[in-house]
Amino acid sequence: MIRTTGLTKRYGRVTAVDGVDLRVPAGARFGLLGPNGSGKTTLVRMLLGLVHPTSGSVELLGHAMPRHAATVLPRVGALVENPAAWPHLSGRTNLRLLDAAGRGGRRRDRRARVEVALARVGLGGVDRRPVRAYSLGMRQRLGIAAALLRGPELLLLDEPTNGLDPRGIGEMRDLLVALNEGGTTVVLSSHLLTEVEALCTRVGVMDAGRLVLTEDLDALRVPTGRVLLRTPDPAAVVGLLDGQVVERSGNVLVVREDDPAALNTRLVSAGIDVTELAPQRRTLEQVVLGLTGSGSDRVDGRAR
Template structure:
Protein backbone atom coordinates (compact mmCIF):
# COMPACT_ATOMS: atom_id res chain seq x y z
CA UNK A 1 0.00 0.00 0.00
CA UNK A 2 1.50 3.32 -1.06
CA UNK A 3 1.76 6.29 1.27
CA UNK A 4 -1.16 8.70 1.19
CA UNK A 5 -0.78 12.37 0.25
CA UNK A 6 -4.27 13.25 1.52
CA UNK A 7 -6.35 11.64 4.26
CA UNK A 8 -9.53 12.90 5.88
CA UNK A 9 -11.62 11.44 8.68
CA UNK A 10 -15.21 12.53 9.24
CA UNK A 11 -14.43 15.87 7.60
CA UNK A 12 -17.50 18.09 7.83
CA UNK A 13 -18.27 21.71 7.01
CA UNK A 14 -21.51 23.48 7.84
CA UNK A 15 -22.50 26.97 6.79
CA UNK A 16 -25.37 27.69 9.14
CA UNK A 17 -27.97 25.02 8.45
CA UNK A 18 -26.34 24.00 5.17
CA UNK A 19 -24.03 20.98 5.29
CA UNK A 20 -21.57 21.54 2.44
CA UNK A 21 -19.27 18.61 3.25
CA UNK A 22 -20.71 15.72 5.24
CA UNK A 23 -18.41 13.32 7.15
CA UNK A 24 -15.99 12.66 4.30
CA UNK A 25 -13.40 9.90 4.72
CA UNK A 26 -10.95 10.29 1.86
CA UNK A 27 -7.63 8.61 1.07
CA UNK A 28 -5.53 9.71 -1.90
CA UNK A 29 -2.43 7.53 -2.47
CA UNK A 30 0.85 9.05 -3.60
CA UNK A 31 1.40 9.11 -7.35
CA UNK A 32 -2.19 8.83 -8.58
CA UNK A 33 -4.20 11.11 -10.82
CA UNK A 34 -7.27 11.49 -8.65
CA UNK A 35 -10.53 12.92 -9.97
CA UNK A 36 -12.99 14.34 -7.45
CA UNK A 37 -16.17 14.19 -9.47
CA UNK A 38 -19.55 15.68 -8.65
CA UNK A 39 -22.22 18.07 -9.88
CA UNK A 40 -22.06 21.75 -9.07
CA UNK A 41 -22.97 22.23 -5.42
CA UNK A 42 -21.88 18.74 -4.34
CA UNK A 43 -19.17 20.04 -1.98
CA UNK A 44 -16.06 19.48 -4.15
CA UNK A 45 -14.69 23.01 -3.97
CA UNK A 46 -15.37 23.36 -0.25
CA UNK A 47 -13.49 20.11 0.36
CA UNK A 48 -10.50 21.32 -1.68
CA UNK A 49 -10.50 24.65 0.17
CA UNK A 50 -10.41 22.79 3.50
CA UNK A 51 -7.42 20.75 2.30
CA UNK A 52 -5.61 24.02 1.58
CA UNK A 53 -6.48 25.52 4.96
CA UNK A 54 -8.64 28.23 3.35
CA UNK A 55 -11.79 26.99 5.09
CA UNK A 56 -11.79 25.47 8.58
CA UNK A 57 -13.72 22.28 9.18
CA UNK A 58 -16.70 22.22 11.52
CA UNK A 59 -15.60 18.76 12.65
CA UNK A 60 -13.33 15.93 11.56
CA UNK A 61 -9.69 16.07 10.51
CA UNK A 62 -7.46 16.22 7.45
CA UNK A 63 -3.80 15.65 6.67
CA UNK A 64 -1.93 16.73 3.55
CA UNK A 65 1.56 15.36 2.82
CA UNK A 66 1.54 13.82 6.28
CA UNK A 67 0.80 17.07 8.12
CA UNK A 68 -2.47 18.15 9.78
CA UNK A 69 -4.24 21.06 8.14
CA UNK A 70 -4.94 23.83 8.80
CA UNK A 71 -2.61 23.67 11.85
CA UNK A 72 0.49 22.87 9.77
CA UNK A 73 -0.63 24.53 6.54
CA UNK A 74 2.38 26.88 6.50
CA UNK A 75 4.72 23.87 6.29
CA UNK A 76 2.61 22.06 3.69
CA UNK A 77 1.57 24.76 1.22
CA UNK A 78 5.06 25.41 -0.24
CA UNK A 79 4.92 21.82 -1.55
CA UNK A 80 1.41 22.18 -3.02
CA UNK A 81 0.39 23.85 -6.24
CA UNK A 82 -3.25 24.92 -6.33
CA UNK A 83 -5.88 26.47 -8.57
CA UNK A 84 -9.24 26.91 -6.86
CA UNK A 85 -12.35 28.70 -8.12
CA UNK A 86 -10.58 30.26 -11.08
CA UNK A 87 -7.21 31.99 -11.36
CA UNK A 88 -6.57 35.16 -9.36
CA UNK A 89 -4.35 37.86 -10.86
CA UNK A 90 -3.60 41.57 -10.87
CA UNK A 91 -5.49 42.58 -14.00
CA UNK A 92 -3.38 45.64 -14.84
CA UNK A 93 -0.14 43.61 -14.96
CA UNK A 94 1.09 41.17 -17.58
CA UNK A 95 1.02 37.44 -16.96
CA UNK A 96 4.79 37.30 -16.58
CA UNK A 97 4.76 40.15 -14.05
CA UNK A 98 2.02 38.38 -12.11
CA UNK A 99 4.09 35.22 -11.88
CA UNK A 100 7.19 37.12 -10.76
CA UNK A 101 5.24 38.72 -7.93
CA UNK A 102 3.71 35.39 -6.89
CA UNK A 103 7.13 33.76 -6.96
CA UNK A 104 8.63 36.55 -4.85
CA UNK A 105 5.83 36.25 -2.29
CA UNK A 106 6.24 32.49 -1.91
CA UNK A 107 8.59 30.85 0.58
CA UNK A 108 11.94 29.46 -0.58
CA UNK A 109 13.42 29.66 -4.04
CA UNK A 110 16.41 31.80 -4.92
CA UNK A 111 15.75 35.21 -6.44
CA UNK A 112 18.35 34.69 -9.17
CA UNK A 113 16.38 31.64 -10.40
CA UNK A 114 13.07 33.49 -10.54
CA UNK A 115 13.17 34.30 -14.26
CA UNK A 116 13.94 30.67 -15.09
CA UNK A 117 11.08 29.37 -12.91
CA UNK A 118 8.63 31.83 -14.43
CA UNK A 119 9.73 31.08 -18.01
CA UNK A 120 9.55 27.31 -17.44
CA UNK A 121 6.04 27.56 -15.95
CA UNK A 122 4.79 29.71 -18.84
CA UNK A 123 6.33 27.35 -21.38
CA UNK A 124 4.69 24.31 -19.78
CA UNK A 125 1.19 25.76 -20.08
CA UNK A 126 1.61 27.08 -23.61
CA UNK A 127 2.15 30.75 -22.76
CA UNK A 128 5.86 30.97 -23.63
CA UNK A 129 5.17 33.66 -26.25
CA UNK A 130 3.20 35.80 -23.83
CA UNK A 131 3.38 39.53 -24.58
CA UNK A 132 3.04 42.64 -22.41
CA UNK A 133 -0.77 42.74 -22.55
CA UNK A 134 -2.39 43.11 -19.10
CA UNK A 135 -4.17 40.06 -17.76
CA UNK A 136 -7.51 41.91 -17.91
CA UNK A 137 -7.24 41.59 -21.72
CA UNK A 138 -6.72 37.81 -21.58
CA UNK A 139 -9.33 35.30 -22.68
CA UNK A 140 -10.76 32.92 -20.06
CA UNK A 141 -8.59 30.13 -21.45
CA UNK A 142 -5.42 32.24 -21.17
CA UNK A 143 -6.32 33.15 -17.58
CA UNK A 144 -6.80 29.48 -16.80
CA UNK A 145 -3.40 28.61 -18.26
CA UNK A 146 -1.82 31.42 -16.22
CA UNK A 147 -3.42 30.08 -13.04
CA UNK A 148 -1.98 26.63 -13.68
CA UNK A 149 1.43 28.18 -14.44
CA UNK A 150 1.29 29.82 -11.00
CA UNK A 151 0.53 26.43 -9.44
CA UNK A 152 3.65 24.97 -11.10
CA UNK A 153 6.16 27.62 -10.03
CA UNK A 154 7.73 25.58 -7.20
CA UNK A 155 7.71 22.06 -8.72
CA UNK A 156 4.99 20.90 -6.28
CA UNK A 157 4.71 17.38 -4.88
CA UNK A 158 0.93 17.74 -5.01
CA UNK A 159 -1.31 19.62 -7.45
CA UNK A 160 -4.84 20.54 -6.31
CA UNK A 161 -6.83 21.86 -9.25
CA UNK A 162 -10.47 22.94 -9.36
CA UNK A 163 -11.97 22.67 -12.88
CA UNK A 164 -8.54 23.07 -14.57
CA UNK A 165 -9.86 22.88 -18.16
CA UNK A 166 -12.49 25.58 -17.67
CA UNK A 167 -12.44 27.98 -20.63
CA UNK A 168 -10.05 25.92 -22.74
CA UNK A 169 -10.86 24.90 -26.30
CA UNK A 170 -10.59 21.20 -27.31
CA UNK A 171 -6.93 21.56 -28.29
CA UNK A 172 -6.15 23.33 -25.02
CA UNK A 173 -7.94 20.59 -23.05
CA UNK A 174 -5.85 17.95 -24.82
CA UNK A 175 -2.62 19.88 -24.11
CA UNK A 176 -3.56 20.32 -20.44
CA UNK A 177 -4.31 16.62 -20.13
CA UNK A 178 -0.90 15.78 -21.61
CA UNK A 179 0.79 18.23 -19.22
CA UNK A 180 -0.86 16.72 -16.14
CA UNK A 181 -0.01 13.17 -17.25
CA UNK A 182 3.62 14.22 -17.80
CA UNK A 183 3.82 15.90 -14.37
CA UNK A 184 2.33 12.81 -12.76
CA UNK A 185 4.89 10.60 -14.53
CA UNK A 186 7.70 12.59 -12.89
CA UNK A 187 6.26 12.08 -9.40
CA UNK A 188 3.65 14.80 -8.86
CA UNK A 189 0.35 13.58 -7.45
CA UNK A 190 -2.52 15.28 -9.30
CA UNK A 191 -5.91 15.87 -7.65
CA UNK A 192 -8.54 17.66 -9.68
CA UNK A 193 -12.18 18.39 -8.99
CA UNK A 194 -14.55 18.49 -11.93
CA UNK A 195 -18.13 17.97 -13.07
CA UNK A 196 -16.92 16.86 -16.53
CA UNK A 197 -17.32 13.10 -16.76
CA UNK A 198 -15.38 12.70 -19.97
CA UNK A 199 -12.37 14.67 -18.72
CA UNK A 200 -12.10 12.70 -15.49
CA UNK A 201 -12.47 9.42 -17.37
CA UNK A 202 -9.77 10.43 -19.88
CA UNK A 203 -7.24 11.66 -17.33
CA UNK A 204 -7.64 10.04 -13.93
CA UNK A 205 -6.48 6.70 -12.56
CA UNK A 206 -8.61 6.90 -9.41
CA UNK A 207 -11.98 8.57 -8.88
CA UNK A 208 -13.99 9.84 -5.93
CA UNK A 209 -17.66 10.72 -6.47
CA UNK A 210 -19.41 13.31 -4.33
CA UNK A 211 -23.14 13.84 -4.01
CA UNK A 212 -24.86 16.30 -1.66
CA UNK A 213 -21.69 16.77 0.40
CA UNK A 214 -20.94 13.07 0.83
CA UNK A 215 -18.20 10.98 -0.73
CA UNK A 216 -20.35 8.15 -2.06
CA UNK A 217 -17.64 6.17 -3.83
CA UNK A 218 -13.85 6.10 -4.24
CA UNK A 219 -12.05 3.48 -6.29
CA UNK A 220 -9.58 2.89 -9.11
CA UNK A 221 -11.07 3.76 -12.47
CA UNK A 222 -10.05 0.37 -13.88
CA UNK A 223 -12.09 -1.37 -11.18
CA UNK A 224 -15.10 0.87 -11.73
CA UNK A 225 -15.01 0.17 -15.46
CA UNK A 226 -14.95 -3.60 -15.05
CA UNK A 227 -16.49 -5.83 -17.74
CA UNK A 228 -20.26 -6.25 -17.46
CA UNK A 229 -20.38 -9.91 -18.50
CA UNK A 230 -21.58 -8.96 -21.97
CA UNK A 231 -19.88 -8.82 -25.37
CA UNK A 232 -20.70 -6.41 -28.17
CA UNK A 233 -20.59 -7.89 -31.66
CA UNK A 234 -21.02 -6.08 -34.97
CA UNK A 235 -21.95 -8.32 -37.90
CA UNK A 236 -23.47 -7.78 -41.35
CA UNK A 237 -25.50 -10.95 -40.75
CA UNK A 238 -27.36 -10.25 -37.46
CA UNK A 239 -30.23 -12.61 -38.21
CA UNK A 240 -27.84 -15.53 -38.64
CA UNK A 241 -26.05 -14.59 -35.40
CA UNK A 242 -29.36 -14.39 -33.53
CA UNK A 243 -30.33 -17.87 -34.69
CA UNK A 244 -26.93 -19.34 -33.80
CA UNK A 245 -26.66 -17.80 -30.32
CA UNK A 246 -30.04 -19.17 -29.21
CA UNK A 247 -31.24 -16.62 -26.64
CA UNK A 248 -27.86 -15.23 -25.55
CA UNK A 249 -28.47 -11.94 -27.37
CA UNK A 250 -29.84 -9.34 -24.94
CA UNK A 251 -30.00 -6.31 -27.23
CA UNK A 252 -30.06 -5.88 -30.99
CA UNK A 253 -29.38 -2.47 -32.53
CA UNK A 254 -29.35 -3.01 -36.28
CA UNK A 255 -26.01 -4.82 -36.90
CA UNK A 256 -24.78 -4.46 -33.29
CA UNK A 257 -25.62 -7.25 -30.86
CA UNK A 258 -25.07 -7.34 -27.10
CA UNK A 259 -24.44 -10.95 -26.08
CA UNK A 260 -24.10 -12.57 -22.66
CA UNK A 261 -20.54 -13.87 -22.28
CA UNK A 262 -17.05 -13.18 -20.96
CA UNK A 263 -14.71 -14.36 -23.74
CA UNK A 264 -14.78 -12.38 -27.02
CA UNK A 265 -12.28 -14.75 -28.63
CA UNK A 266 -14.45 -17.78 -27.94
CA UNK A 267 -17.57 -16.02 -29.24
CA UNK A 268 -15.74 -14.84 -32.35
CA UNK A 269 -14.55 -18.39 -33.08
CA UNK A 270 -18.10 -19.71 -32.70
CA UNK A 271 -19.56 -17.15 -35.09
CA UNK A 272 -16.85 -17.32 -37.72
CA UNK A 273 -16.78 -21.10 -37.54
CA UNK A 274 -20.49 -21.12 -38.39
CA UNK A 275 -19.95 -18.78 -41.34
CA UNK A 276 -21.24 -15.63 -39.61
CA UNK A 277 -18.94 -12.69 -40.47
CA UNK A 278 -17.76 -10.44 -37.61
CA UNK A 279 -16.58 -6.88 -38.24
CA UNK A 280 -16.02 -5.82 -34.60
CA UNK A 281 -16.13 -7.51 -31.19
CA UNK A 282 -15.20 -6.44 -27.68
CA UNK A 283 -16.17 -6.73 -24.03
CA UNK A 284 -18.80 -4.29 -22.81
CA UNK A 285 -17.52 -2.19 -19.91
CA UNK A 286 -19.33 0.19 -17.60
CA UNK A 287 -18.75 3.84 -18.41
CA UNK A 288 -17.95 6.29 -15.65
CA UNK A 289 -21.33 7.86 -16.37
CA UNK A 290 -23.04 4.54 -15.62
CA UNK A 291 -21.20 4.37 -12.29
CA UNK A 292 -22.09 7.96 -11.36
CA UNK A 293 -25.77 7.47 -12.11
CA UNK A 294 -25.82 4.27 -10.05
CA UNK A 295 -24.30 5.80 -6.91
CA UNK A 296 -25.99 9.20 -7.06
CA UNK A 297 -29.44 7.77 -7.60
CA UNK A 298 -30.56 9.56 -10.77
CA UNK A 299 -29.31 11.25 -13.90
CA UNK A 300 -28.36 14.71 -12.69
CA UNK A 301 -28.01 17.13 -15.58
CA UNK A 302 -25.48 19.18 -13.66
CA UNK A 303 -22.91 16.60 -14.70
CA UNK A 304 -21.50 17.16 -18.17
CA UNK A 305 -20.47 14.25 -20.36
CA UNK A 306 -21.55 12.18 -23.28
CA UNK A 307 -25.24 11.52 -23.55
CA UNK A 308 -26.46 8.14 -22.36
CA UNK A 309 -27.44 5.66 -25.05
Protein backbone atom coordinates in the same frame (compact mmCIF):
# COMPACT_ATOMS: atom_id res chain seq x y z
CA MET B 1 -0.29 12.29 0.70
CA ILE B 2 -3.87 13.27 1.65
CA ARG B 3 -5.75 11.94 4.64
CA THR B 4 -9.01 13.22 6.09
CA THR B 5 -10.97 11.75 8.98
CA GLY B 6 -14.63 12.60 9.63
CA LEU B 7 -14.17 15.89 7.78
CA THR B 8 -17.31 18.00 8.09
CA LYS B 9 -18.25 21.57 7.20
CA ARG B 10 -21.57 23.17 8.13
CA TYR B 11 -22.87 26.59 7.21
CA GLY B 12 -25.74 27.11 9.60
CA ARG B 13 -28.25 24.37 8.88
CA VAL B 14 -26.55 23.41 5.60
CA THR B 15 -23.99 20.59 5.71
CA ALA B 16 -21.66 21.15 2.74
CA VAL B 17 -19.26 18.29 3.58
CA ASP B 18 -20.43 15.42 5.75
CA GLY B 19 -17.99 13.11 7.55
CA VAL B 20 -15.55 12.54 4.67
CA ASP B 21 -12.79 9.95 5.13
CA LEU B 22 -10.49 10.42 2.12
CA ARG B 23 -7.17 8.74 1.37
CA VAL B 24 -5.03 9.71 -1.62
CA PRO B 25 -1.64 7.91 -1.86
CA ALA B 26 1.52 9.52 -3.17
CA GLY B 27 1.91 9.24 -6.93
CA ALA B 28 -1.82 8.93 -7.66
CA ARG B 29 -3.87 10.60 -10.36
CA PHE B 30 -7.06 11.00 -8.37
CA GLY B 31 -10.35 12.37 -9.69
CA LEU B 32 -12.92 13.84 -7.32
CA LEU B 33 -16.32 13.68 -9.00
CA GLY B 34 -19.86 14.72 -8.26
CA PRO B 35 -22.64 17.03 -9.41
CA ASN B 36 -22.55 20.77 -8.79
CA GLY B 37 -23.23 21.42 -5.11
CA SER B 38 -21.98 18.02 -3.97
CA GLY B 39 -19.24 19.53 -1.78
CA LYS B 40 -16.16 19.04 -3.99
CA THR B 41 -14.89 22.61 -3.89
CA THR B 42 -15.55 23.01 -0.16
CA LEU B 43 -13.57 19.83 0.44
CA VAL B 44 -10.63 21.09 -1.65
CA ARG B 45 -10.69 24.43 0.18
CA MET B 46 -10.54 22.62 3.54
CA LEU B 47 -7.58 20.55 2.33
CA LEU B 48 -5.71 23.78 1.63
CA GLY B 49 -6.69 25.46 4.89
CA LEU B 50 -8.76 28.11 3.10
CA VAL B 51 -11.87 26.94 4.98
CA HIS B 52 -11.72 25.59 8.53
CA PRO B 53 -13.71 22.41 9.17
CA THR B 54 -16.57 22.30 11.63
CA SER B 55 -15.23 18.94 12.79
CA GLY B 56 -12.82 16.23 11.67
CA SER B 57 -9.19 16.49 10.60
CA VAL B 58 -6.98 16.99 7.53
CA GLU B 59 -3.43 15.78 6.90
CA LEU B 60 -1.53 16.94 3.85
CA LEU B 61 1.95 15.55 3.10
CA GLY B 62 1.96 14.01 6.57
CA HIS B 63 1.21 17.26 8.43
CA ALA B 64 -1.98 18.46 10.13
CA MET B 65 -3.77 21.29 8.33
CA PRO B 66 -4.22 24.17 8.72
CA ARG B 67 -1.84 24.13 11.73
CA HIS B 68 1.21 23.43 9.56
CA ALA B 69 0.12 25.38 6.48
CA ALA B 70 3.37 27.39 6.40
CA THR B 71 5.35 24.15 6.05
CA VAL B 72 2.98 22.32 3.71
CA LEU B 73 1.69 24.89 1.21
CA PRO B 74 5.07 25.71 -0.39
CA ARG B 75 5.10 22.07 -1.54
CA VAL B 76 1.56 22.24 -2.97
CA GLY B 77 0.29 23.78 -6.19
CA ALA B 78 -3.39 24.65 -6.34
CA LEU B 79 -6.06 26.13 -8.56
CA VAL B 80 -9.43 26.56 -6.84
CA GLU B 81 -12.42 27.97 -8.71
CA ASN B 82 -11.51 31.04 -10.82
CA PRO B 83 -7.80 31.86 -11.27
CA ALA B 84 -6.76 34.90 -9.23
CA ALA B 85 -4.59 37.63 -10.75
CA TRP B 86 -3.89 41.34 -10.70
CA PRO B 87 -5.90 42.25 -13.82
CA HIS B 88 -3.96 45.42 -14.72
CA LEU B 89 -0.63 43.55 -14.87
CA SER B 90 0.68 41.15 -17.50
CA GLY B 91 0.62 37.42 -16.93
CA ARG B 92 4.41 37.31 -16.72
CA THR B 93 4.49 40.07 -14.08
CA ASN B 94 1.76 38.31 -12.10
CA LEU B 95 3.83 35.14 -11.93
CA ARG B 96 7.01 37.00 -10.97
CA LEU B 97 5.21 38.68 -8.07
CA LEU B 98 3.72 35.38 -6.91
CA ASP B 99 7.09 33.67 -7.08
CA ALA B 100 8.80 36.51 -5.19
CA ALA B 101 6.17 36.33 -2.44
CA GLY B 102 6.55 32.58 -2.09
CA ARG B 103 10.22 31.91 -2.60
CA GLY B 104 12.33 35.04 -2.69
CA GLY B 105 15.78 34.25 -4.07
CA ARG B 106 17.62 35.75 -7.02
CA ARG B 107 15.69 37.62 -9.71
CA ARG B 108 17.44 35.62 -12.44
CA ASP B 109 16.19 32.33 -10.98
CA ARG B 110 12.69 33.77 -10.61
CA ARG B 111 12.58 34.75 -14.26
CA ALA B 112 13.68 31.27 -15.29
CA ARG B 113 10.97 29.60 -13.18
CA VAL B 114 8.31 31.90 -14.61
CA GLU B 115 9.38 31.23 -18.19
CA VAL B 116 9.37 27.47 -17.62
CA ALA B 117 5.88 27.59 -16.10
CA LEU B 118 4.51 29.73 -18.93
CA ALA B 119 6.01 27.45 -21.56
CA ARG B 120 4.56 24.32 -19.92
CA VAL B 121 1.00 25.66 -20.10
CA GLY B 122 1.29 27.06 -23.63
CA LEU B 123 1.82 30.75 -22.78
CA GLY B 124 5.52 30.97 -23.58
CA GLY B 125 4.92 33.60 -26.27
CA VAL B 126 2.49 35.75 -24.28
CA ASP B 127 2.96 39.51 -24.75
CA ARG B 128 2.71 42.38 -22.29
CA ARG B 129 -1.07 42.83 -22.48
CA PRO B 130 -2.78 42.96 -19.07
CA VAL B 131 -4.56 39.90 -17.74
CA ARG B 132 -7.91 41.71 -18.01
CA ALA B 133 -7.52 41.40 -21.81
CA TYR B 134 -6.94 37.62 -21.66
CA SER B 135 -9.50 35.13 -22.88
CA LEU B 136 -11.02 32.74 -20.34
CA GLY B 137 -8.78 29.96 -21.63
CA MET B 138 -5.65 32.12 -21.26
CA ARG B 139 -6.63 33.02 -17.70
CA GLN B 140 -7.05 29.34 -16.92
CA ARG B 141 -3.63 28.51 -18.36
CA LEU B 142 -2.10 31.31 -16.28
CA GLY B 143 -3.74 29.93 -13.14
CA ILE B 144 -2.24 26.51 -13.79
CA ALA B 145 1.17 28.10 -14.47
CA ALA B 146 0.94 29.75 -11.05
CA ALA B 147 0.22 26.36 -9.48
CA LEU B 148 3.36 24.94 -11.12
CA LEU B 149 5.79 27.69 -10.09
CA ARG B 150 7.19 25.94 -7.03
CA GLY B 151 7.63 22.51 -8.59
CA PRO B 152 4.91 21.05 -6.33
CA GLU B 153 4.83 17.55 -4.90
CA LEU B 154 1.02 17.73 -4.89
CA LEU B 155 -1.30 19.47 -7.36
CA LEU B 156 -4.88 20.23 -6.28
CA LEU B 157 -6.87 21.45 -9.27
CA ASP B 158 -10.53 22.43 -9.23
CA GLU B 159 -12.04 22.32 -12.75
CA PRO B 160 -8.64 22.94 -14.43
CA THR B 161 -9.94 22.67 -18.02
CA ASN B 162 -12.63 25.33 -17.54
CA GLY B 163 -12.60 27.68 -20.56
CA LEU B 164 -10.15 25.60 -22.61
CA ASP B 165 -10.96 24.49 -26.14
CA PRO B 166 -10.66 20.79 -27.12
CA ARG B 167 -7.01 21.17 -28.12
CA GLY B 168 -6.22 22.96 -24.87
CA ILE B 169 -7.95 20.24 -22.86
CA GLY B 170 -5.82 17.61 -24.57
CA GLU B 171 -2.64 19.60 -23.94
CA MET B 172 -3.51 20.02 -20.27
CA ARG B 173 -4.21 16.31 -19.93
CA ASP B 174 -0.81 15.48 -21.44
CA LEU B 175 0.88 17.98 -19.11
CA LEU B 176 -0.73 16.51 -15.99
CA VAL B 177 0.19 12.96 -17.01
CA ALA B 178 3.80 14.05 -17.60
CA LEU B 179 3.93 15.79 -14.22
CA ASN B 180 2.52 12.69 -12.53
CA GLU B 181 5.04 10.45 -14.24
CA GLY B 182 7.72 12.80 -12.91
CA GLY B 183 6.53 12.18 -9.34
CA THR B 184 3.80 14.77 -8.74
CA THR B 185 0.58 13.57 -7.16
CA VAL B 186 -2.39 15.02 -9.06
CA VAL B 187 -5.85 15.53 -7.55
CA LEU B 188 -8.45 16.78 -10.00
CA SER B 189 -11.89 17.96 -8.89
CA SER B 190 -14.35 18.09 -11.78
CA HIS B 191 -17.86 17.36 -12.99
CA LEU B 192 -16.51 16.52 -16.49
CA LEU B 193 -16.58 12.74 -16.41
CA THR B 194 -14.86 12.23 -19.75
CA GLU B 195 -11.82 14.23 -18.66
CA VAL B 196 -11.48 12.37 -15.37
CA GLU B 197 -11.91 9.05 -17.14
CA ALA B 198 -9.17 9.96 -19.62
CA LEU B 199 -6.70 11.21 -17.00
CA CYS B 200 -7.24 9.57 -13.61
CA THR B 201 -6.45 6.09 -12.32
CA ARG B 202 -8.52 6.35 -9.14
CA VAL B 203 -11.73 8.25 -8.40
CA GLY B 204 -13.85 9.40 -5.50
CA VAL B 205 -17.52 10.23 -5.95
CA MET B 206 -19.27 12.84 -3.81
CA ASP B 207 -23.01 13.28 -3.37
CA ALA B 208 -24.77 15.72 -1.03
CA GLY B 209 -21.55 16.33 0.89
CA ARG B 210 -20.70 12.66 1.41
CA LEU B 211 -17.94 10.62 -0.19
CA VAL B 212 -20.02 7.70 -1.47
CA LEU B 213 -17.29 5.79 -3.32
CA THR B 214 -13.50 5.59 -3.63
CA GLU B 215 -12.15 3.04 -6.09
CA ASP B 216 -9.61 2.36 -8.84
CA LEU B 217 -11.11 3.27 -12.20
CA ASP B 218 -10.36 -0.13 -13.74
CA ALA B 219 -12.26 -1.86 -10.94
CA LEU B 220 -15.32 0.31 -11.56
CA ARG B 221 -15.49 -0.37 -15.27
CA VAL B 222 -16.51 -4.01 -14.90
CA PRO B 223 -18.04 -6.00 -17.79
CA THR B 224 -21.81 -5.62 -18.22
CA GLY B 225 -22.44 -9.17 -19.41
CA ARG B 226 -22.86 -7.94 -22.97
CA VAL B 227 -20.54 -8.14 -25.96
CA LEU B 228 -20.19 -5.64 -28.79
CA LEU B 229 -19.95 -7.53 -32.08
CA ARG B 230 -19.22 -6.30 -35.59
CA THR B 231 -19.78 -8.68 -38.52
CA PRO B 232 -20.46 -8.51 -42.28
CA ASP B 233 -23.29 -11.03 -41.78
CA PRO B 234 -25.49 -9.74 -38.93
CA ALA B 235 -28.52 -11.73 -40.08
CA ALA B 236 -26.61 -15.00 -39.61
CA VAL B 237 -25.66 -13.96 -36.07
CA VAL B 238 -29.27 -13.17 -35.21
CA GLY B 239 -30.36 -16.54 -36.59
CA LEU B 240 -27.67 -18.45 -34.71
CA LEU B 241 -27.96 -16.78 -31.32
CA ASP B 242 -31.78 -16.66 -31.18
CA GLY B 243 -32.67 -14.18 -28.44
CA GLN B 244 -29.18 -13.26 -27.22
CA VAL B 245 -29.01 -10.24 -29.56
CA VAL B 246 -30.38 -7.29 -27.60
CA GLU B 247 -29.44 -4.44 -29.96
CA ARG B 248 -28.68 -4.15 -33.67
CA SER B 249 -27.53 -1.20 -35.77
CA GLY B 250 -26.38 -2.14 -39.27
CA ASN B 251 -23.50 -4.60 -38.92
CA VAL B 252 -22.99 -3.86 -35.21
CA LEU B 253 -24.80 -5.96 -32.63
CA VAL B 254 -24.90 -6.13 -28.84
CA VAL B 255 -25.10 -9.71 -27.61
CA ARG B 256 -25.95 -10.96 -24.12
CA GLU B 257 -22.95 -13.15 -23.21
CA ASP B 258 -20.64 -13.44 -20.19
CA ASP B 259 -17.82 -15.23 -22.04
CA PRO B 260 -16.61 -13.32 -25.16
CA ALA B 261 -14.09 -16.05 -26.05
CA ALA B 262 -16.79 -18.74 -26.07
CA LEU B 263 -19.00 -16.52 -28.22
CA ASN B 264 -16.20 -15.97 -30.71
CA THR B 265 -15.56 -19.74 -30.93
CA ARG B 266 -19.24 -20.41 -31.53
CA LEU B 267 -19.48 -17.82 -34.32
CA VAL B 268 -16.29 -18.94 -36.07
CA SER B 269 -17.39 -22.59 -35.84
CA ALA B 270 -20.62 -21.61 -37.59
CA GLY B 271 -18.64 -19.98 -40.42
CA ILE B 272 -19.57 -16.41 -39.49
CA ASP B 273 -16.91 -13.77 -40.04
CA VAL B 274 -16.20 -11.53 -37.03
CA THR B 275 -14.39 -8.21 -37.55
CA GLU B 276 -14.69 -6.93 -33.97
CA LEU B 277 -15.68 -8.48 -30.67
CA ALA B 278 -15.22 -6.85 -27.26
CA PRO B 279 -16.96 -6.99 -23.87
CA GLN B 280 -19.03 -3.94 -22.99
CA ARG B 281 -17.98 -2.23 -19.79
CA ARG B 282 -19.71 0.25 -17.54
CA THR B 283 -18.72 3.85 -18.24
CA LEU B 284 -17.74 6.24 -15.50
CA GLU B 285 -20.90 8.19 -16.32
CA GLN B 286 -23.04 5.14 -15.54
CA VAL B 287 -21.22 4.61 -12.25
CA VAL B 288 -21.58 8.23 -11.12
CA LEU B 289 -25.21 8.60 -12.16
CA GLY B 290 -26.01 5.39 -10.32
CA LEU B 291 -24.45 6.70 -7.10
CA THR B 292 -25.52 10.33 -7.03
CA GLY B 293 -28.91 11.84 -6.36
CA SER B 294 -30.76 14.66 -8.00
CA GLY B 295 -28.09 17.36 -7.58
CA SER B 296 -28.20 19.55 -10.69
CA ASP B 297 -28.46 23.11 -11.98
CA ARG B 298 -32.05 22.55 -13.13
CA VAL B 299 -34.88 24.67 -11.77
CA ASP B 300 -38.12 23.04 -12.85
CA GLY B 301 -41.70 24.12 -12.38
CA ARG B 302 -43.45 27.46 -12.65
CA ALA B 303 -42.28 30.32 -10.47
CA ARG B 304 -44.94 31.51 -8.01
